[in-house]
Amino acid sequence: MTTSVIQLPNGVNVDALLGAREALTEAPAGAKFVWRAESEWKDGTHTESKLDGFFGLGEEQRHVREFRYDTDHPEIFAAEDEGPTPVEMILVGLAGCLTGGIASVAAHRDITLHSVTATLEADMDIQGILGIDADIRNGFNGITVNFQVDADASEDDIASLVAQSQKRSAVFDIITNPGDVTVNVNQ
Template sequence: MTANAPLNGVNLDALAELGENGRKDRSTTKFSFAVSGSWDGGSKMTATTGSAHMGGFHDTARAGRFTMTSDEPIPLGSDAGPNPVEYVLQALAACYTVGLATTAAQRGIALDSYTIDIDGDVDLAAFFGVDETVTPGLTQIRAAITATSSNADRQQLEDLVAEVERTSTVRYTLAHPVEVITHLK
């Protein structure tokens, strides 16, 4: 097999190998990620990545490798980091970015530039005890993508965005109910 030059920073050979492995053994497509966090007073929390199970392998090197700090803007917190909703929006932006770069590379589309702006609406009336009937989550998220390519037309870019929207793990998680199990240790 001849090595493909990376397109959009994506190793197409590795991607093809992962896909082939997944067709042979579905356990290689199953991943599990974790974070552990501790309260730093007020609304501030520091979390680190945990070990991960990726494609049948246990990666203990990820445990503690990355640190994330969250907080709330003043007056709810000390504004020492993004708030949890901003992390949700960033997670969607990051997932779209992975999908766009990878899917474009698979399709032979060279991305010249790419930006994404995401915003979302939330009503905190239930949190503040103002109205318990108000849904406490995000009610709408809007993503605006700007992408340019020297070898793809607008329709190809629109098809690319539609495919990324269809296959985004984070978008799917946000748009569909997911079981969340919480317990006190």
């Protein structure tokens, strides 16, 4: 979870981002995105998911290449540990989203970043998923993110970068606010 130093404001194309914001304010329909993943059960708790296409700016889009991810569970869960635990993928998503946000906000504010590292920790009581205690939730009780940011800016300005990144983060929003999930079977 490290972003390294880059030429041109933190390697972020600020003009393109601002241009997109302006264009999408005029044509909000283009702002409707659909993200997709496909998954297939392999064996045990091992699942392989792949990401390729998504929809945005009014048309089908593709990543430069297909990305594949394995998820599984560690051996102490009597599994094969073929990949990260799905809950760890949530931390990957949060780290990626907040760090990318910091780089973008910094670029917009003309702040040069030297390094951005983070450690993330999530507390979970697995009595929830094991159905031992109905009062204990399945998911995280809380997530703690510790950022170390080295940048040409004051402590307050750095704190404000990190705060603004949370304010504009999709994953932060998905985790901190209730969302809706629809699951269909054999349709």
